[in-house]
Amino acid sequence: MSTVTRIQQTFASLKHAAFIPFFTAGDPDLGTTAALVREAAARGADLIEIGVPFSDPIADGPVIQASYYRALDKGFKVEQVFELARALRQDGLKTPLLCMVSDSLVFHRGLDAFFGAAKESGFDGMIVPDLPAGYEGDAARVAAAKGLDLVFLCAPTTPPERRALIAQRSTGFIYYISVAGITGTRMALPPDLEANVKDLRGRTRTPVCVGFGVSTPEQAAAVGTIAHGVIVGSALVKQIAELVKAGNTGEKLVKAIGAQVQALADAAHGKHA
Amino acid sequence: MADATQAATAAQPDARGFFGGEATGFGGRFIPETLMPACEELEREYLAAKKDPAFVNELEKLFREYVGRPNPLTFAARMTKDLGGAKIYLKREDLNHTGAHKINNTLGQALLTRRMGKKRVIAETGAGQHGVATATAAALFGFECCVYMGAEDVRRQALNVFRMELLGSKVVTVQSGQRTLKDACNEAMRDWMSSVRDTHYIIGSVMGPHPFPTLVRDFQSVIGREVREQMMEKEHRLPDAIVACVGGGSNAMGIFYPFLLDKDVRLVGVEPAGEGVDTHRHAATLARGRRGVLHGMKTYVLQDADGQTAQVHSVSAGLDYPGVGPEHAYLKDTGRAEYVSATDTEALDAFQYLARLEGIIPALESAHAIAHARKLAKELGPDKILVINLSGRGDKDCEEVRRLLK
Ligand SMILES: Cc1ncc(COP(=O)(O)O)c(C=O)c1O
Numbered sequence: 001m002s003t004v005t006r007i008q009q010t011f012a013s014l015k016h017a018a019f020i021p022f023f024t025a026g027d028p029d030l031g032t033t034a035a036l037v038r039e040a041a042a043r044g045a046d047l048i049e050i051g052v053p054f055s056d057p058i059a060d061g062p063v064i065q066a067s068y069y070r071a072l073d074k075g076f077k078v079e080q081v082f083e084l085a086r087a088l089r090q091d092g093l094k095t096p097l098l099c100m101v102s103d104s105l106v107f108h109r110g111l112d113a114f115f116g117a118a119k120e121s122g123f124d125g126m127i128v129p130d131l132p133a134g135y136e137g138d139a140a141r142v143a144a145a146k147g148l149d150l151v152f153l154c155a156p157t158t159p160p161e162r163r164a165l166i167a168q169r170s171t172g173f174i175y176y177i178s179v180a181g182i183t184g185t186r187m188a189l190p191p192d193l194e195a196n197v198k199d200l201r202g203r204t205r206t207p208v209c210v211g212f213g214v215s216t217p218e219q220a221a222a223v224g225t226i227a228h229g230v231i232v233g234s235a236l237v238k239q240i241a242e243l244v245k246a247g248n249t250g251e252k253l254v255k256a257i258g259a260q261v262q263a264l265a266d267a268a269h270g271k272h273a
Numbered sequence: 274m275a276d277a278t279q280a281a282t283a284a285q286p287d288a289r290g291f292f293g294g295e296a297t298g299f300g301g302r303f304i305p306e307t308l309m310p311a312c313e314e315l316e317r318e319y320l321a322a323k324k325d326p327a328f329v330n331e332l333e334k335l336f337r338e339y340v341g342r343p344n345p346l347t348f349a350a351r352m353t354k355d356l357g358g359a360k361i362y363l364k365r366e367d368l369n370h371t372g373a374h375k376i377n378n379t380l381g382q383a384l385l386t387r388r389m390g391k392k393r394v395i396a397e398t399g400a401g402q403h404g405v406a407t408a409t410a411a412a413l414f415g416f417e418c419c420v421y422m423g424a425e426d427v428r429r430q431a432l433n434v435f436r437m438e439l440l441g442s443k444v445v446t447v448q449s450g451q452r453t454l455k456d457a458c459n460e461a462m463r464d465w466m467s468s469v470r471d472t473h474y475i476i477g478s479v480m481g482p483h484p485f486p487t488l489v490r491d492f493q494s495v496i497g498r499e500v501r502e503q504m505m506e507k508e509h510r511l512p513d514a515i516v517a518c519v520g521g522g523s524n525a526m527g528i529f530y531p532f533l534l535d536k537d538v539r540l541v542g543v544e545p546a547g548e549g550v551d552t553h554r555h556a557a558t559l560a561r562g563r564r565g566v567l568h569g570m571k572t573y574v575l576q577d578a579d580g581q582t583a584q585v586h587s588v589s590a591g592l593d594y595p596g597v598g599p600e601h602a603y604l605k606d607t608g609r610a611e612y613v614s615a616t617d618t619e620a621l622d623a624f625q626y627l628a629r630l631e632g633i634i635p636a637l638e639s640a641h642a643i644a645h646a647r648k649l650a651k652e653l654g655p656d657k658i659l660v661i662n663l664s665g666r667g668d669k670d671c672e673e674v675r676r677l678l679k
Binding site: 054055056057058059061062065066069072077078102103104105107108109129130131132133134135137152153154155156157158159162166177179 | 289295301302303304305306307309310311449450455459462463466467469470564565566567568569571574576579580581582
């Protein structure tokens with residue numbers, strides 16, 4: 001693909017590590033998700049991931065699975081993730097958006113139809129966590145044809161031959177999974193993180209971002225010094241669930257999460273509190 | 274392991290695990306990157322083990338001296354007479370140690386676990402038979418073992434929960450989703466994501482990412498190989514039809530596989546129709562599903578219009594699953610096997626029928642095969658031979674059936 005995507009432009013222009021929060025579409029409701037995305041963008045998020053609720057998410061941890069079930073229980077429909085992106089773009093949101101979705105849902109709608117709808121509605125990239133490099137079939141070709149980036153994941157368990165494959169296939173950035181586990185909040189960062197990120201960076205000019213298990217500003221700051229981007233999902237999703245449970249919804253919820261995003265973004269950007 | 278005098282090797286999946294090719298076929302490996310190396314390692318180990326006489330001999334010895342194989346092919350005289358149709362034989366997987374075919378697979382995978390130097394195993398279970406068979410293999414090999422089971426199945430199959438605990442396994446009750454087999458699979462996958470370096474996931478059926486569908490089939494195909502031999506001994510010919518129930522599809526693949534190239538042998542899989550395939554309460558994946566991706570494989574899946582996995586139902590916890598092994602999807606599409614279904618009521622009837630006529634209480638899963646065989650035997654007529662895979666015994670179901678019949 002010769003054109004430079006919005007995701008690629010973003011990384012090219014950043015002078016510091018990117019901060020990338022994750023939100024589940026429709027948790028606690030779609031209006032709030034839209035407000036959370038706008039707030040995150042205003043508070044320093046450089047790119048934003050939006051997760052599409054699925055009934056059997058094998059790549060996600062219990063926190064994100066629970067958020068998917070909450071959204072599905074409220075009647076979430078896949079089409080609504082496209083409506084969400086469309087509404088955000090109509091509002092003038094410029095931040096790159098990534099759609100994180102299980103291959104089950106992509107396959108159901110059809111690769112071309114799903115990626116087409118994602119692009120048309122305003123997404124810039126796709127993350128399909130159960131579509132590993134080597135099994136992507138036509139996904140890379142279709143994504144490229146639509147002008148979407150297709151982000152592949154790389155794990156601590158990934159051997160060198162596969163790292164090379166991932167480095168070659170992934171566009172936009174490479175999503176390095178910081179722990180050999182499911183998404184969730186962990187106390188400390190694993191000791192092999194730095195060496196593995198360095199190894200990947202040595203293989204490609206594509207940026208390397210780190211996620212899964214990053215939860216605190218301290219961790220975000222540490223990751224920000226070794227990677228091109230810091231991804232935080234479960235910590236935010238968990239906080240959203242707790243705020244809702246305590247009766248804090250709407251504006252109150254959005255401001256509280258906004259503050260958490262800002263603290264994480266500042267840390268990732270290398271600004272000291 | 275295959276005897277050269279038996280069926281030639283039938284079609285294998287391609288190198289990437291697709292039955293019928295990547296573009297239009299079934300199978301593959303649709304899993305998180307974290308698990309890719311483990312599946313690749315498993316594939317390498319399995320290919321090496323298959324060719325290693327020490328591995329093959331050890332498994333055969335376990336089958337003989339621990340499982341009690343070969344188990345009999347029993348002529349069902351009163352059932353045959355009662356139905357007045359084909360001659361009926363029962364393949365007695367119910368007589369295996371632990372009471373079902375599941376042990377054939379767990380011992381094979383336990384040997385692979387040891388080969389890979391792993392010390393912990395995990396499993397999902399529905400009826401609890403695969404959980405018990407895994408817990409048994411873990412006890413035999415000295416592995417730590419953790420079994421995931423949906424809360425609804427923990428209730429329905431309480432006896433098996435106790436058996437697993439007695440065998441030294443931890444049983445984790447899964448409260449998410451529908452609280453049945455598919456949710457137990459999700460949870461086991463999630464465990465494997467964080468434990469993959471020292472843990473092997475013993476998948477219980479011909480499902481999941483490549484190479485599981487192939488290796489589980491191969492371990493289970495001892496069933497079909499024995500049937501071939503026993504049939505030649507008793508009748509000097511192959512049967513006309515073979516009937517097996519299909520949940521994930523392992524007992525069916527195990528008995529079908531050695532007959533795939535014998536085009537005159539009808540292969541009939543029986544899915545759970547629950548309250549009827551035209552209601553929303555069934556788990557007849559091949560009858561009503563569409564192509565989809567679930568638990569790492571491309572196969573037929575029961576989904577709603579939006580692509581979310583559908584709620585499924587069967588009276589039998591071991592068949593209560595919205596997907597099916599990819600090789601069955603392939604056999605259905607190519608027409609080599611036929612797939613039918615039996616309702617909860619028919620299965621409950623067949624459960625009691627076999628008990629009264631043959632003195633054998635079948636597992637509720639196997640009762641689905643018996644239910645269909647009652648129809649098929651009449652349809653085939655007297656000079657034909659029908660083999661039913663009696664995949665397990667019904668002790669585990671007695672409590673639940675007593676409750677349902679009250
Ligand atoms: C006795 C018995 N038969 C059949 C099954 C269904 O599994 P499969 O279709 O893999 O043989 C089970 C599963 O628990 C079982 O316990």
